[in-house]
Amino acid sequence: MKKVMNAGLGLMMAAAIAAPTQAEDVKIGMITTLSGGGAHLGVDARDGFMLAIEQAGRDDVEVLIQDDAQKPDVAKSLADEFVQREEVDIMTGIIWSNLAMAVVPSVVRQGTFYLSVNAGPSDLAGRLCHENYFNVAWQNNSLHEAMGEYMSTEGFNNAFILAPNYPAGTDALEGFKNRYTGELANEVYTQLGQTDYAAEIAQIRASGADSVFYFLPGGMGIAFMKQYAGSGVDIPVYGPAFSFDEIIIGAIGEAAIGVRNTSQWAYDLDNAANQAFVSSFREKHGRTPTLYASQGYDTARLILDALEVAHPDDKDAFREALRAADFDSVRGDFRFGTNHHPIQDIYVREVVANGDGVTNQLVGVAVEDMQDVYVDQCSM
Amino acid sequence: MTLSLLFEQLLNGLQLGTMLFLMASGLTLVFGVMGLINLAHGSFYMTGAFVTAWVTGTTGNFWVGLLAGMLAAAAVGAVVEFAVIRRLYHRDHLDQVLATFALILIFSEGTRWLYGSSPLWLNVPDSLAGSVMLPFGVEYPLYRLAIIGMGVLIAMGLYLLISRTRLGMRIRAGENDREMIGALGVDISTLYTLVFALGAGLAGLAGATIGALQSVQVGMGEPVLILAFVVIVIGGIGSIKGALVGALLVGVVDTLGRVLLPDLFKLFMEASAASGVGAAIASMLIYILMAIILIFKPNGLFAVKH
Numbered sequence: 001m002k003k004v005m006n007a008g009l010g011l012m013m014a015a016a017i018a019a020p021t022q023a024e025d026v027k028i029g030m031i032t033t034l035s036g037g038g039a040h041l042g043v044d045a046r047d048g049f050m051l052a053i054e055q056a057g058r059d060d061v062e063v064l065i066q067d068d069a070q071k072p073d074v075a076k077s078l079a080d081e082f083v084q085r086e087e088v089d090i091m092t093g094i095i096w097s098n099l100a101m102a103v104v105p106s107v108v109r110q111g112t113f114y115l116s117v118n119a120g121p122s123d124l125a126g127r128l129c130h131e132n133y134f135n136v137a138w139q140n141n142s143l144h145e146a147m148g149e150y151m152s153t154e155g156f157n158n159a160f161i162l163a164p165n166y167p168a169g170t171d172a173l174e175g176f177k178n179r180y181t182g183e184l185a186n187e188v189y190t191q192l193g194q195t196d197y198a199a200e201i202a203q204i205r206a207s208g209a210d211s212v213f214y215f216l217p218g219g220m221g222i223a224f225m226k227q228y229a230g231s232g233v234d235i236p237v238y239g240p241a242f243s244f245d246e247i248i249i250g251a252i253g254e255a256a257i258g259v260r261n262t263s264q265w266a267y268d269l270d271n272a273a274n275q276a277f278v279s280s281f282r283e284k285h286g287r288t289p290t291l292y293a294s295q296g297y298d299t300a301r302l303i304l305d306a307l308e309v310a311h312p313d314d315k316d317a318f319r320e321a322l323r324a325a326d327f328d329s330v331r332g333d334f335r336f337g338t339n340h341h342p343i344q345d346i347y348v349r350e351v352v353a354n355g356d357g358v359t360n361q362l363v364g365v366a367v368e369d370m371q372d373v374y375v376d377q378c379s380m
Numbered sequence: 381m382t383l384s385l386l387f388e389q390l391l392n393g394l395q396l397g398t399m400l401f402l403m404a405s406g407l408t409l410v411f412g413v414m415g416l417i418n419l420a421h422g423s424f425y426m427t428g429a430f431v432t433a434w435v436t437g438t439t440g441n442f443w444v445g446l447l448a449g450m451l452a453a454a455a456v457g458a459v460v461e462f463a464v465i466r467r468l469y470h471r472d473h474l475d476q477v478l479a480t481f482a483l484i485l486i487f488s489e490g491t492r493w494l495y496g497s498s499p500l501w502l503n504v505p506d507s508l509a510g511s512v513m514l515p516f517g518v519e520y521p522l523y524r525l526a527i528i529g530m531g532v533l534i535a536m537g538l539y540l541l542i543s544r545t546r547l548g549m550r551i552r553a554g555e556n557d558r559e560m561i562g563a564l565g566v567d568i569s570t571l572y573t574l575v576f577a578l579g580a581g582l583a584g585l586a587g588a589t590i591g592a593l594q595s596v597q598v599g600m601g602e603p604v605l606i607l608a609f610v611v612i613v614i615g616g617i618g619s620i621k622g623a624l625v626g627a628l629l630v631g632v633v634d635t636l637g638r639v640l641l642p643d644l645f646k647l648f649m650e651a652s653a654a655s656g657v658g659a660a661i662a663s664m665l666i667y668i669l670m671a672i673i674l675i676f677k678p679n680g681l682f683a684v685k686h
Contacts, residue, residue: 036599
């Protein structure tokens with residue numbers, strides 16, 4: 001008798017646990033870079049994303065997180081596992097464009113939604129755009145383009161431009177040249193992962209340029225800026241926010257003071273959603289969020305907002321809800337273009353002293369309502 | 381290309397060369413004396429940089445940090461030799477490569493566990509900040525000049541150590557005939573530990589000085605390690621003189637190639653394509669150099685006879 005009761009109780013409990021997973025639970029698969037030289041980008045994107053999920057307090061949303069170690073093959077096999085075995089409804093998290101190109105096209109073709117927290121390669125905005133793919137960060141070229149325009153309006157007419165020799169690097173310089181109207185003193189490609197820039201800095205000194213624009217993410221940017229500051233060259237430096245996030249300028253130190261950079265977000269942007277985000281992120285993690293954290297946070301909030309309207313199983317309704325982008329973005333105004341990439345303001349920030357360290361301070365707007373140039377190539 | 385720019389780039393090449401020499405000398409000593417291929421040499425470079433950044437941050441004194449970083453790398457080297465490397469001397473090179481590769485992974489993850497994955501702070505000391513005026517109107521960073529000076533001093537020190545001291549005599553004897561010096565009553569295992577710690581200490585010193593110029597982060601040692609291997613292959617594996625000449629050659633060729641090649645391609649190509657192609661060829665240049673040298677000198681420039 002007791003046995004039967006126990007079995008019955010067990011069955012009831014199993015039913016109680018199993019029932020909601022059938023219809024309502026939402027599974028999100030996050031593949032991001034949590035180890036290796038580029039780890040701080042992935043860690044911040046994850047922390048921002050999970051902060052929004054925790055704040056929502058919904059126990060029907062499950063997030064699975066895996067580390068891709070910045071390797072395309074690892075990301076691809078993790079994606080297959082998420083889609084086929086875990087049957088996730090939504091995927092997100094990839095930082096690097098080469099990894100995104102390996103994963104995203106097949107994921108969205110299989111009917112899973114993908115929301116990009118960071119990577120925005122040009123193909124996914126144009127030729128390979130897809131109804132299930134949304135980019136909540138930016139198209140890769142955007143911040144560089146905005147800087148090109150900003151430097152032109154500031155009256156610079158002889159810029160020295162520099163980037164690593166890989167796809168995102170050439171995209172960066174192409175993007176910059178798109179809106180920059182002045183002359184170029186020189187255009188230099190460095191090795192990816194290069195850490196000594198003495199030769200390039202000597203070229204900058206000898207070039208007679210009136211400004212320097214560079215895109216060197218991660219450790220490359222730290223190395224360049226420290227060496228630049230020690231070299232005695234005083235030509236002003238500009239770049240996208242990727243070269244000057246809070247972690248990078250923290251490592252560069254005082255040498256970064258005065259540098260201006262373009263970003264779609266700043267931690268001191270004056271809106272209620274952003275203030276709430278920055279203070280709760282600081283409270284939880286004890287550091288100032290980077291733009292990557294803001295992108296993770298926005299992505300999660302967009303998903304949560306769309307879940308209020310429809311479950312991802314109802315693909316058309318959920319897609320419409322995403323497209324509407326009704327959430328309060330921490331970057332202020334935010335809407336999607338027809339290729340599901342953001343139309344947003346790009347701001348200019350300046351690195352200033354802050355107590356013992358340095359920090360980015362909002363200066364103004366570089367370009368309002370900026371849309372990427374690949375939207376016309378998208379057939380959606 | 382003006383004369384002053386060329387002179388400045390030569391100095392840059394020299395500075396890169398002296399740093400490579402610090403890495404390559406340890407690598408080539410360990411190979412010459414113990415016959416060991418040590419892939420984990422880059423980990424000592426990283427250890428030196430991290431300890432220097434940490435101690436400098438705590439004490440506020442770069443020089444204390446630099447000394448601590450160098451000693452820590454040497455100590456870690458001695459411990460690793462005692463615990464792991466010692467078991468590898470009689471194994472073949474493939475086993476050594478596998479085991480020391482495992483050490484790289486352990487060091488990298490261990491460092492990440494201790495210090496986190498964000499890069500650390502380490503700045504050039506105030507006394508060496510800024511730049512100085514040199515002949516030909518070249519304004520050159522004082523710190524890089526100091527690195528060149530330090531490299532010259534260490535090269536001379538190593539030369540004296542190996543040619544004039546009892547330890548050096550044993551090292552040379554070890555290179556020539558390992559069994560014989562053991563038979564002659566030299567405490568061979570202490571000698572091996574000393575040589576290994578010396579190499580690790582030099583790598584740590586290189587990591588610490590470069591850390592102040594670049595960024596201190598996990599995995600910083602591996603790109604340098606690859607260059608150091610190119611250096612010792614060019615110079616002749618086991619030869620300190622070869623390591624010095626190879627390091628300076630690689631430093632100067634790499635630096636000048638990066639600057640001159642894009643300009644060269646601009647003579648007959650469109651500017652933006654030329655900088656892309658030039659940069660791509662420049663990154664291969666030292667490997668091309670290595671291939672050419674090996675065609676004429678298959679054992680390197682200063683081949684060691686065994």
